[in-house]
Amino acid sequence: MRHGSLQRRIPWMTVLCVVYGLMTIPVRAQAQPAAGEESASVLVNVTAVVQNASVQMEMLTGLDIGEVQPSQKVIFVDPAMDPGAALIRLLGRPHAIVQVTYSESMEMTNAINQVMEVHYLVNGEEENEQFASTRFDQNPVVIRLNDQGEYYLWIGCRFIVENAVRGQYDGEFLLEVEYH
Numbered sequence: 001m002r003h004g005s006l007q008r009r010i011p012w013m014t015v016l017c018v019v020y021g022l023m024t025i026p027v028r029a030q031a032q033p034a035a036g037e038e039s040a041s042v043l044v045n046v047t048a049v050v051q052n053a054s055v056q057m058e059m060l061t062g063l064d065i066g067e068v069q070p071s072q073k074v075i076f077v078d079p080a081m082d083p084g085a086a087l088i089r090l091l092g093r094p095h096a097i098v099q100v101t102y103s104e105s106m107e108m109t110n111a112i113n114q115v116m117e118v119h120y121l122v123n124g125e126e127e128n129e130q131f132a133s134t135r136f137d138q139n140p141v142v143i144r145l146n147d148q149g150e151y152y153l154w155i156g157c158r159f160i161v162e163n164a165v166r167g168q169y170d171g172e173f174l175l176e177v178e179y180h
Contacts, residue, residue, distance in 0.1 A: 074159065077156040106173065122136045
């Protein structure tokens with residue numbers, strides 16, 4: 001740990017997945033650094049275990065929101081451009097039509113019921129080409145798997161941290177994928 005910084009982790013724990021490919025990800029975050037601290041590094045580790053799902057979800061990279069400055073009011077990870085966006089690969093039947101439903105926003109709460117708002121942004125693309133991905137403008141969204149039965153999702157977010165007080169915040173992100 002560097003002088004003047006605080007290492008913070010937001011673990012995305014093992015996910016609950018059912019026959020339809022339901023992914024529930026507990027999210028944990030730490031608020032901004034205390035007075036006198038210059039910045040904080042936030043890493044989000046995401047792992048997914050999908051069993052008996054007709055459409056599989058594989059977590060390729062976790063969400064990394066990088067360095068957070070005490071003066072920041074909003075933390076933004078762009079799913080189309082930011083290398084810190086989480087990457088999930090869907091696996092299923094080639095050319096299959098799939099419906100994706102996800103949490104658009106949530107309120108993370110701490111031990112004394114203070115709230116931190118999180119808004120999720122999801123982009124998708126048939127190939128693993130983040131910069132070519134398209135933002136989902138509806139929820140749920142219907143997509144088609146490629147020739148190999150794959151489709152890629154990038155998960156970004158907007159954390160509203162303006163009034164967040166120091167502490168641990170918990171919440172849940174839901175991603176559901178099923179054949180349409």
